[in-house]
Amino acid sequence: MTISLPDGSHQEVAPETSAEEILATWAPDRRPKFLAALFNGQPIDLAHPVRASGALGPLTFDDRAGWEILQHSSAHLVAKALVETIPEALPTAGPPTDEGFYYDFDVRPLTPGDLESVVRAMQRSIAAREPFRRRELTREAAEAMFARNRHKLGYIAEIPAGEAVSVYDTGPFTDLCRGPHVPSTRWLEGVHILGFSAIEGGAAGERPLQRVRGVGFPTKPELEKYLKLRAEAAARDHRILGPKQELFLFAEPAPGFPFWLPNGMVIVRQLERYVTEHLRKAGYVEIRTPLLFARTVYETSGHWEHYRENMFVSRVDDQEFGWKPMNCPGAMLIFGSRSRSYRELPLRLAEFAPLHRLEASGTLHGLLRVRELVQDDAHVFVTEEQIEPELLTLLAWIREACTTFGLAWSYELSTRPATFLGEAADWDHAEEVLARALRASGSEFRTGAGEGAFYAPKIDIHLQDSLGRRWQTGTIQLDYQMPRRFHLEYQGADGQLHAPAVIHRTILGTWERFTGILIEHYGGRWPPWLAPVQVRVLPVTERHRTGAEALVSELQDGGLRVEIAGSEETLPKRVRAAELDRVPYVAVVGDREIADGTVSVRVRGTREARAFSRAEFLASVVDKVRRRDLNP
């Protein structure tokens, strides 16, 4: 038998030689990293005998496939430990996920105490270095083995006839599994249980399954590195940092409805200003339409049929009024309020109005998922020919915006959902136009099949915070439905009446979610242009207050947001407080500074102070702010 290896070399081996032996001979020094193998593109156990000529390569934790194998083996370990702890538990399935693995059990609700026992059982198994052993059974033997577990019987029934039914033994525990696995539980010493929760069971009325989630690493130090990163992420959580920096808060009688505090409003106003500057340049006009509309408007727009479960509805004089969840109906009514000419198009109507969405209570999540929100929204009414150039302008703007904020972004093309307005052919066309614009702008994108809005397909912008988590913010939707439903038309150059298309779009998305992401992305270290307080002035002693106040006025006259921290506390303590508050610039004024007209400036994150002339300091900060630099 001839085996070809990844470096192009070949080995002649006897049949039934294990993958491990072949790979060990091929790369003895790297052997400890190998946790499985790839034979002709198929992952296999290292212990698996090779029975034919072909291409063989190793899999390590650094390969995606190897990573998944380790996650899946970790899931088996959890199942083994849980069944040891609760013998009547029925394991169902335990696949790898994007961030690790889970295993679902048909069992009574778990308690934290159960989890502790499970962890101990896992540690015992790891210490015992139990091998994962594959066995292939007949279908009948497998059915007999799992007779007590109807979930497993269901999986067995799904295995195509003719395909082997394989199980893996880990010590006395046996699980139905296609494999492959790591050679032994020794590989799982970096396994960590992230949590447990109930999930929807199979059929209605069945008890929920209990899901145990975790993540595995081949070694403890790798796990510790991951846990450290998670701790950092927790420290950046906007739900903690936001109230701490007095940006926003939530109160019990208003679940999902944010309160913006003075510091937070500074940031929101800066975002607003950033967007409106662009609106002016890009030919938009602003409108403001009602927050409530009678039900009939939503019947026209389709919201009543497709979005009502997410709407707040109020009854007024025996009439139902819905709080608007989106701005589109108002824009449609304005467009349709008089006859329109093609000369008015593209008509770009921007509206930053509060929107209300009755999000399910369990989905609320700080600023990232709220019930009252404000989008940097606009509706652009266009002719067919104007669509693509407009889309390209928008994509360029999004690129510019993400660069300004220092955020990484990605696109998702969300296509026709299960229930939708209009004709499938219109949707196919709109989806193609969006895809073409993305390609023309040189952007890569994923496709979210069925994720579109009920009235239009969309390009969603996903932002990544610095810890790699993804959030949807901006959106560009190409809609042929709503203009028709509102009977909108314009008179073309040909004298005929035509229906416009409308592009619904946001750039930053909502102030709420975008600010939440920024808090986590910056970890509270705001760029100077966004920082609620840009400069904090510290007089060394009370004698220097007048000098400090003079500096404050000078900086304020220059347009900066400045505050003074008087001498009630010692200087080192005030410096510490400023550093903890992440103030970009700390300006100290004492005898020396007053004598020579300078200011001693400590830039956030640096340990030493530098002397500037007052004018020079003001000019440099103003410049950073004007250019929207990311760092002070």
Added chain:
RNA sequence: GCCACUGUAGCUCAGUUGGCAGAGCAGCUGAUUCGUAAUCAGCAGGUCGGGGGUUCAAGUCCCUCCAGUGGCUCCA
């Protein structure tokens, strides 16, 4: 909305088998007037998430509601 868990001072937390509600930080007052990450002392701050129940006695046990957290479902 579903399942589990959590809720004690502004924040972080302690509070034993049911038996007098505590600490640190923040805040306030006073002293100190200080040179780049914590000066000292004192004071104040609590419907123990809300309501109901068991008990001689409830922060602690039970029921219920609310909010939050994690997942699920959802997500223009």
